[in-house]
Amino acid sequence: MTYTLILLRHGRSDWNEKNLFTGWVDVDLTEEGRAEGRRAGELIAASGLQPDVLYTSRLKRAIHTANLALETADRDWIDVKRSWRLNERHYGALQGLDKAETLAKYGEEQFMTWRRSFDTPPPVLADDSEFSQVGDPRYADLGNDVPRTECLKDVIERMLPYWESDITKDLAAGRTVLVTAHGNSLRALVKHLDNISDADIAGVNIPTGIPLVYELGDDFMPVTPGQYLDPEAAAAGAAAVAAQGKK
Numbered sequence: 001m002t003y004t005l006i007l008l009r010h011g012r013s014d015w016n017e018k019n020l021f022t023g024w025v026d027v028d029l030t031e032e033g034r035a036e037g038r039r040a041g042e043l044i045a046a047s048g049l050q051p052d053v054l055y056t057s058r059l060k061r062a063i064h065t066a067n068l069a070l071e072t073a074d075r076d077w078i079d080v081k082r083s084w085r086l087n088e089r090h091y092g093a094l095q096g097l098d099k100a101e102t103l104a105k106y107g108e109e110q111f112m113t114w115r116r117s118f119d120t121p122p123p124v125l126a127d128d129s130e131f132s133q134v135g136d137p138r139y140a141d142l143g144n145d146v147p148r149t150e151c152l153k154d155v156i157e158r159m160l161p162y163w164e165s166d167i168t169k170d171l172a173a174g175r176t177v178l179v180t181a182h183g184n185s186l187r188a189l190v191k192h193l194d195n196i197s198d199a200d201i202a203g204v205n206i207p208t209g210i211p212l213v214y215e216l217g218d219d220f221m222p223v224t225p226g227q228y229l230d231p232e233a234a235a236a237g238a239a240a241v242a243a244q245g246k247k
């Protein structure tokens with residue numbers, strides 16, 4: 001028995017377009033991002049996959065991407081579960097800053113440490129910042145534990161318990177699960193699934209809008225490597241993410 005998992009990073013957002021660090025700031029998709037959502041639905045439908053349950057973060061760029069994909073695939077009636085545990089990595093005091101300006105100001109080493117190191121979080125975001133999520137009602141269940149910054153290690157620590165408690169339960173019931181989330185929350189899940197080292201995960205980038213499909217065994221680990229439904233576009237998309245800030 002194998003289980004089918006589809007991972008999908010949201011389409012391009014307003015702040016991807018503007019080249020700003022985003023994190024937990026709730027920005028919407030661009031028109032191009034909406035087209036990516038629809039294209040993801042076409043790819044899912046063409047592959048014969050039929051998602052039975054959708055998991056998303058609490059951020060609209062993921063929610064809208066999933067809605068567009070499922071509408072296009074004629075599966076928008078399936079059950080939906082949302083959790084902050086699938087949110088993008090909280091980018092701390094970098095949220096709202098321009099990536100190219102940050103690179104120029106702090107240099108490549110510091111910039112890449114903040115973006116891709118495993119366990120060095122950016123400086124904390126002040127609670128009175130316009131980009132803080134403290135007090136946002138959608139995170140009421142977190143109380144005062146709303147993140148002020150996170151590194152990838154922190155994301156793994158808050159995402160994996162949800163994978164184990166909820167997502168794998170749906171997989172175990174034989175449901176094809178679609179998880180629509182973010183560059184860094186999906187890097188956290190891919191690190192776990194592909195058993196990637198803390199050092200090597202720095203080189204892994206997830207492209208926007210292209211479904212990544214895993215067949216999992218009884219231990220909910222892959223029996224074959226994950227496959228992008230459009231491998232060529234995925235490679236180009238991942239390279240573009242890697243180069244962000246350097247334009």
Ligand SMILES: O=C(O)[C@@H](CO)OP(=O)(O)O
Pocket residue numbers: 016020021022023024088089091115183184241244
């Ligand atoms: O800004 C962000 O929240 C993320 C994803 O867009 O950026 P990065 O790829 O630099 O981690």
